[in-house]
Amino acid sequence: MTADIEIRNVSKQFGAMSVLEDLSLSIKAREFIVFLGPSGCGKSTLLRMIAGLETVDSGEIAINDQRIDHLPPGKRGIAMVFQSYALYPHMTVRDNMAFGLENIGVSRQIIDARINEASRILEMPHLLERKPGQLSGGQRQRVAIGRAIVKEPKAFLFDEPLSNLDAALRTRTRIELAQLHQRLQSTMIFVTHDQVEAMTLADRIVVMNNRKIEQIGSPMEIYDRPATKFVAGFVGAPAMNFVDATLDRSGGNAKVKFADGIAVQTEIASNLLADGNYSFGIRSEDVRIVPAGQGDADGVVDVLERLGERTLIYARLGDGLQIVGSDVGNSRVAVGHKVGLAFDGKKSHLFSEAGRAWHAGEA
Amino acid sequence: MSIPAIKGRAFSDRVLLVLVILLSIVMIAPVLWVVGLSLKDNAELMADPNSVFHAPYTLKNYINTVGTSSVFIWVRNSIIVSGGLTLGTLILSSLAGYGFARLNFPGRHILFVIVLFGLAVPEQAVLVARHQIFSILKFHNTYPGLILPGLSASFGVFLMTQYFKAIPKELDEAAMLDNASRFRIFWKVLLPLTVPAQATLGIFTFLGAWNDYLWPLISATNKDMYTLTVGMASTQTNFAQSEGIGFLMAQAVFAGAPILIVYLFFQKYIVTAVSGAAVR
Numbered sequence A: 001m002t003a004d005i006e007i008r009n010v011s012k013q014f015g016a017m018s019v020l021e022d023l024s025l026s027i028k029a030r031e032f033i034v035f036l037g038p039s040g041c042g043k044s045t046l047l048r049m050i051a052g053l054e055t056v057d058s059g060e061i062a063i064n065d066q067r068i069d070h071l072p073p074g075k076r077g078i079a080m081v082f083q084s085y086a087l088y089p090h091m092t093v094r095d096n097m098a099f100g101l102e103n104i105g106v107s108r109q110i111i112d113a114r115i116n117e118a119s120r121i122l123e124m125p126h127l128l129e130r131k132p133g134q135l136s137g138g139q140r141q142r143v144a145i146g147r148a149i150v151k152e153p154k155a156f157l158f159d160e161p162l163s164n165l166d167a168a169l170r171t172r173t174r175i176e177l178a179q180l181h182q183r184l185q186s187t188m189i190f191v192t193h194d195q196v197e198a199m200t201l202a203d204r205i206v207v208m209n210n211r212k213i214e215q216i217g218s219p220m221e222i223y224d225r226p227a228t229k230f231v232a233g234f235v236g237a238p239a240m241n242f243v244d245a246t247l248d249r250s251g252g253n254a255k256v257k258f259a260d261g262i263a264v265q266t267e268i269a270s271n272l273l274a275d276g277n278y279s280f281g282i283r284s285e286d287v288r289i290v291p292a293g294q295g296d297a298d299g300v301v302d303v304l305e306r307l308g309e310r311t312l313i314y315a316r317l318g319d320g321l322q323i324v325g326s327d328v329g330n331s332r333v334a335v336g337h338k339v340g341l342a343f344d345g346k347k348s349h350l351f352s353e354a355g356r357a358w359h360a361g362e363a
Numbered sequence B: 001m002s003i004p005a006i007k008g009r010a011f012s013d014r015v016l017l018v019l020v021i022l023l024s025i026v027m028i029a030p031v032l033w034v035v036g037l038s039l040k041d042n043a044e045l046m047a048d049p050n051s052v053f054h055a056p057y058t059l060k061n062y063i064n065t066v067g068t069s070s071v072f073i074w075v076r077n078s079i080i081v082s083g084g085l086t087l088g089t090l091i092l093s094s095l096a097g098y099g100f101a102r103l104n105f106p107g108r109h110i111l112f113v114i115v116l117f118g119l120a121v122p123e124q125a126v127l128v129a130r131h132q133i134f135s136i137l138k139f140h141n142t143y144p145g146l147i148l149p150g151l152s153a154s155f156g157v158f159l160m161t162q163y164f165k166a167i168p169k170e171l172d173e174a175a176m177l178d179n180a181s182r183f184r185i186f187w188k189v190l191l192p193l194t195v196p197a198q199a200t201l202g203i204f205t206f207l208g209a210w211n212d213y214l215w216p217l218i219s220a221t222n223k224d225m226y227t228l229t230v231g232m233a234s235t236q237t238n239f240a241q242s243e244g245i246g247f248l249m250a251q252a253v254f255a256g257a258p259i260l261i262v263y264l265f266f267q268k269y270i271v272t273a274v275s276g277a278a279v280r
Helices: A043-051 A091-102 A110-122 A137-150 A165-184 A196-201 A218-226 A231-232 B003-007 B011-038 B042-047 B049-053 B062-069 B072-104 B108-120 B123-136 B142-149 B154-166 B169-177 B182-211 B212-220 B226-234 B245-276
Strands: A005-014 A017-027 A032-036 A058-063 A078-081 A153-158 A187-192 A204-209 A210-215 A239-246 A253-258 A263-269 A278-282 A285-290 A297-306 A310-316 A320-328 A338-342 A348-352 A357-358
Touching: A017 A043, A017 A058, A017 A210, A017 A297, A017 A357, A017 B142, A032 A043, A032 A196, A043 A078, A043 A153, A043 A187, A043 A204, A043 A285, A058 B072, A078 A137, A078 A320, A078 B169, A091 A137, A110 A137, A137 A165, A137 A187, A165 A196, A165 B042, A187 A196, A187 A310, A196 A218, A204 A218, A204 A231, A210 A218, A210 A231, A231 A239, A231 A278, A231 A357, A239 A320, A263 A348, A278 A297, A310 A338, A320 A338, B011 B049, B042 B049, B042 B245, B062 B072, B072 B108, B072 B142, B072 B154, B072 B182, B072 B226, B072 B245, B108 B154, B123 B142, B123 B212, B142 B182, B142 B212, B169 B182, B212 B226, B226 B245
Parallel strands: A032 A187, A032 A204, A078 A153, A153 A187, A285 A320
Antiparallel strands: A005 A017, A005 A058, A204 A210, A239 A253, A239 A278, A253 A263, A278 A348, A285 A338, A297 A310, A297 A338, A310 A320, A348 A357
């Protein structure tokens, strides 16, 4: 069973505080959608509104063309995995999984069959008679997912379900979730503030900020062609470099000039741009480290981060601005060295003060 | 524990150990004293109170206590009153606590404050008015007459409210998504998690009701409606403090034994609740 989910012009307020403003979104059946954004952006509230745990102040939510925003949570045909797992502590794993089915009058035989199937998928038949207190964090996570699976819901909702796991387990569970999605082919909505989770799991990412959707797109669209400066800065680690710049539109492609006179040739068509102040944006992997004097700018190395396959170089320009560039894994650059920074104009971005974005290669 | 382990202990730990032992002696000594006195003949105790330290001992005082014709009726009354009061308090406090902790209804905060005010009103302040009301309603010398006043349990409502508040709301929400009704969420999900609080409230309520003397003395004037405390007191003569000390102590042991049994049964819940250990 799967579901198209339609969110139309939804708004939400808590008292005088607006949490979501006139938000619309279409989620296709079998899609894995990730709501990504910083704390307080409204992503969890939106998920809880779909679940029915928060009321909808205005607008509507529909599943398979049927409005559900007036229905109680249990009647919406969805299952949710909470950040805290929310397992019933006094019930065994089996009882936790059976509870929801018992409430809708499913026969014992079917309940047992579904529990056995879910526990087989999640490789946890040996845990069925244990109570949540006797399980590790990862096992509780599985049970929470199992409790959702047995209900055979139209859609799965995940509210930051990996946050309480350690780094290794989080990575493993992430992969298992992706496999689970492929196996179940259900609509899944996943809330996180972790961009790695978003990038690795999502068919499409919904980037949210400040009560609104900033951008909806595939992970690589979001990464390569961020719609706003916020998205560009939020997605990607380290964050995209931003430099305030003025434009030289005399050529076919715009050239940007930094405050200290450094000029960088972009591949963004001049005719797309109007006069004004812009932010020049470029990711660290698009800033090559070259010998001093051979790049677009020179800087002194502040910090090195060796990641194994590459080294991140934090270099300070003459005017004090820090730029992050990327060098090979066994880079011989050291802190205090003077290095050159070569900006790849084909990968550059420009952001207007109003927040609009232009990317290299855009027609 | 090995000797090096004991030697290795910090000095403060040893001081603490000595203090705990002393405190235990202070607590236990009176109980042993009462039991000792109860096993001695009244006349012998009058002649020499120190005779408690040596034989002969006798069960005569217990036989006299049990031999009092109405004592088993009083025990029955005390069980009905204490049990009824405990059950009623647990039911009402749980429902009210759940309501205050989880339901949004107009006037919730002011109502909770009013309930809390109940904690500040001593029983003696309302005794006369209550007596008159119960008299008009002809509740005196009935079980409801002995039970009902105790059901206005402000402390119980407060305790259960705080306990329900401490249970994560995600459990309610998970149950709502599991299509459980509000009552089913209360009954199957939340209430079982409050067992430690219920046990604590239950035992304190039971203890209070079992030991209560003032209200039963006023309300139960018919000998067959006496609770154990009132009944026992009624058997004392004017000079019981000097002439019948062994008998008095046997009564005390007799009255206290059920409480001890209840305490032993619920001990682990009380320790859990008092230490603040969570169920999660």
